[in-house]
Amino acid sequence: MHLFRTKSVEQTIAETSEEGRSLERTLSTWDLAVMGVAVAVGAGIFSVGAQAAAFHAGPAVIISFIIAGIVCGAAVMCYAEFASMIPVSGSAYTFTYTTIGEVVAWVIGWDLILEMLMAASVIAKYWGVYLSDFVHLMGGTGFSTTINLASQSVDLAPLVVVGLFTVLLVLGTKMSARFDGALTVLKIGIVLFVIIVGFFYVKAENYHPFIPPSQPASSIESLEVTSTMNQPLWQWATGMRPSIYGVPGILSGAALVFFAFIGFDVVATTSEEAKNPRKTVPRGIFLGMVMVIVLYVLVAIVTTGMVSYQDLAKMPNPSLATGFELVGATWAAKFISFGIVLGLTTVVMVLLLGLTRIVFALSRDGLLPRSLSQTGRHGTPARTQIITGVLVAIVACFFKIDVLSDMVNIGTLSAFMLVALSIPIMRRKRPDLERSFQIPGSPWIPIAIALACLWLMLNLTVLTWIRFVVWLLIGFVIYFSYSYGHSRLGQELLDSAIAGEESFAQ
Numbered sequence: 284m285h286l287f288r289t290k291s292v293e294q295t296i297a298e299t300s301e302e303g304r305s306l307e308r309t310l311s312t313w314d315l316a317v318m319g320v321a322v323a324v325g326a327g328i329f330s331v332g333a334q335a336a337a338f339h340a341g342p343a344v345i346i347s348f349i350i351a352g353i354v355c356g357a358a359v360m361c362y363a364e365f366a367s368m369i370p371v372s373g374s375a376y377t378f379t380y381t382t383i384g385e386v387v388a389w390v391i392g393w394d395l396i397l398e399m400l401m402a403a404s405v406i407a408k409y410w411g412v413y414l415s416d417f418v419h420l421m422g423g424t425g426f427s428t429t430i431n432l433a434s435q436s437v438d439l440a441p442l443v444v445v446g447l448f449t450v451l452l453v454l455g456t457k458m459s460a461r462f463d464g465a466l467t468v469l470k471i472g473i474v475l476f477v478i479i480v481g482f483f484y485v486k487a488e489n490y491h492p493f494i495p496p497s498q499p500a501s502s503i504e505s506l507e508v509t510s511t512m513n514q515p516l517w518q519w520a521t522g523m524r525p526s527i528y529g530v531p532g533i534l535s536g537a538a539l540v541f542f543a544f545i546g547f548d549v550v551a552t553t554s555e556e557a558k559n560p561r562k563t564v565p566r567g568i569f570l571g572m573v574m575v576i577v578l579y580v581l582v583a584i585v586t587t588g589m590v591s592y593q594d595l596a597k598m599p600n601p602s603l604a605t606g607f608e609l610v611g612a613t614w615a616a617k618f619i620s621f622g623i624v625l626g627l628t629t630v631v632m633v634l635l636l637g638l639t640r641i642v643f644a645l646s647r648d649g650l651l652p653r654s655l656s657q658t659g660r661h662g663t664p665a666r667t668q669i670i671t672g673v674l675v676a677i678v679a680c681f682f683k684i685d686v687l688s689d690m691v692n693i694g695t696l697s698a699f700m701l702v703a704l705s706i707p708i709m710r711r712k713r714p715d716l717e718r719s720f721q722i723p724g725s726p727w728i729p730i731a732i733a734l735a736c737l738w739l740m741l742n743l744t745v746l747t748w749i750r751f752v753v754w755l756l757i758g759f760v761i762y763f764s765y766s767y768g769h770s771r772l773g774q775e776l777l778d779s780a781i782a783g784e785e786s787f788a789q
Contacts, residue, residue, distance in 0.1 A: 287384030290648075290772055292716060295371050295381055299555055304647050306372060307455075307662035310557045314460045315567025316574070319550045321467040321629035322637075323575045328474060328626065331540050332583045333602045337595035339536035341495040341528055342587040345580060347536035352576040354537075354739065355544040357732045358699040359572055360722040361706050362551045363565035367719040368709070370560030373644030374551040374637075375698040380648070382705040382712065385773075389650055389766060391698050393758035395641045398694030399549070400675065403634035404441075405691070407679040410627040411440025417620040441679035448632040449672030452639070453665045466629045471578070473622035477603065477615065478581045484610045485588030495592070497529030516748050517741040538742035541692055544575065549637035552644075565720040635675065639668045649774070650766040693743055693751045700736040703729040 299305055310318075336344040365378040373380075376395060380388035411429075429438045451462060515535055518526075526532070550568050557563045582603065586595075590609045595601040607615040643664045646655035659665040707726030709716075722728060767773065 286386040288772055288776060289382065289384050290380050292369055292381050292713060295369055295377060298647060299371055304656045304658060306555045306658065308556055308558050310460060310553060312563040312566045315550050315557060315563060316570035317464040317467050318460065318633055319568060319571025320574050321463050322549055322633035323544055324470065324474065324578060324626055328579060328582055333586050333595055333605060335536040335539045336587050336592045337601045339527055339539060340532045341592040342490045343494045343533050344536050344587060345583045346533050347540050348579050348583050350537040351541045351544055354735045356572050358703060358736065359568050361703045361729060361732065363568050363720050364706060364718060364722050366551050366554045366564040367561045368716050370554040370557065370564065372552055372555035372640045375702045376641060376644055379701055379705055382708045385770060387701065389762050390755065390758060391701055392641055392645050394694040394697050397754050398691050399634050399638035399641065402691045403631060403638060403675045404678040406627050406630045406634065407441035407445050407675060408438065410444050410631060411438050413620060413623045413627060414440055417624050420617050420620050437680050442676050444628060444631050445672050445676040448635050449668055452636055452668050453661065453663055455661045455663060463629050463632050466625055470622055470625040473618055474578055477619060478585050480615060481585035481589055484612065485585065489588050489591050495528040497526050497531060499524060499526055514745055515742045516745055519745050535742045538739045541739055549633050552637045552640040561719040635672060639664060639671050642667050642671060649769045649771040693740055693747055696736045696740045700733045703732040
């Protein structure tokens, strides 16, 4: 079996012009930057930082954000180099197909489907939750998006937000990007307003001690990490007692807040729809990443400066709104709630786009049914967009999925790790290719990036790793039962071999 067969870069680019399976190039640098900010600046900016401060790092969560931002920023530099060479839909999947081989590319594509399907479903679910909270804060009573069908509770809110963006994405990526951009600018304004107001409540004593001494996780009543399944994998593997704060807390906090940086791989999936992608994609990725890192660090500074991390740890689900409530500024909760609703709205749109483009790329290569890669008169894969939208809506409406953020993290980190390792491979394999952007320090910096991603993965829980392995096993069953035999590359190699044998026989 030829599991590590690779496609040439030239073949990969040529396939983008296949009739009925090509995408229109309409996106600018600003569109791509806004897309990255739109998916990264969601509800996480209002909650993840507070949770990481309370249960992991204390005020040193600022360092956790910086570590996660550096790892993600370094990883997207690898994406930028590949996008400048191979401006094709599919992101990490496409990149690894041209370097490491088909089976690894399939694993990455399968991981990305996991990441974006679960993330889109989770975010769509919570959009309804926060919409209800906002209506109640504004004085609305009796408002609910949930109905009961027999013994099953069904949340209708995800149908609304997923349905809206599915229609917009079917009609065209540019139209969706403009709508998404308008909402993103508005929510960034809200975030900046909250940050500015929060600085008036900051007290220097709340930053002391900046790195709290390490202590057993059991000392925090509201934190459930003492069981084996909820321990970071490396702590369980080394037999360490579950602990929080200190240096280990900073690292586990970095693994948690990494969820806040997901989305820049989605930007890379849209390379095939970008104008002059060899320049616009790297620029869009970097511009968006800088904006996100600055916003997250500022929010972390405000959150830990307003109230003590020990007070946050007494709350079961601390957030930025919790900080304002503890200092008596309950009015700010309304702005935060509105910002969350806007934030989640734009995140859903970008994740739906990314999920569809991954399925589109896998389908065009024959690893999934080819009918899923057909584009309609608007230049978008309408059929696949509708199918993925329906799937996300069903999962969000009917399933309890509030524990799957770590699954999103591990899928993203595994993709980042393999893309980083692919940089020196491609440099050695195809030094002749034009690269409008190159990550410096190859091969050592890409290897260091891969190791950093692996370390963050090891800081995720044992239960997350078990779920991840199960997902991979399902993926391998699909690959060996369908994808390997239907691969266009495999068929082309087989046809070439048969033609060669016939020529030799003659």
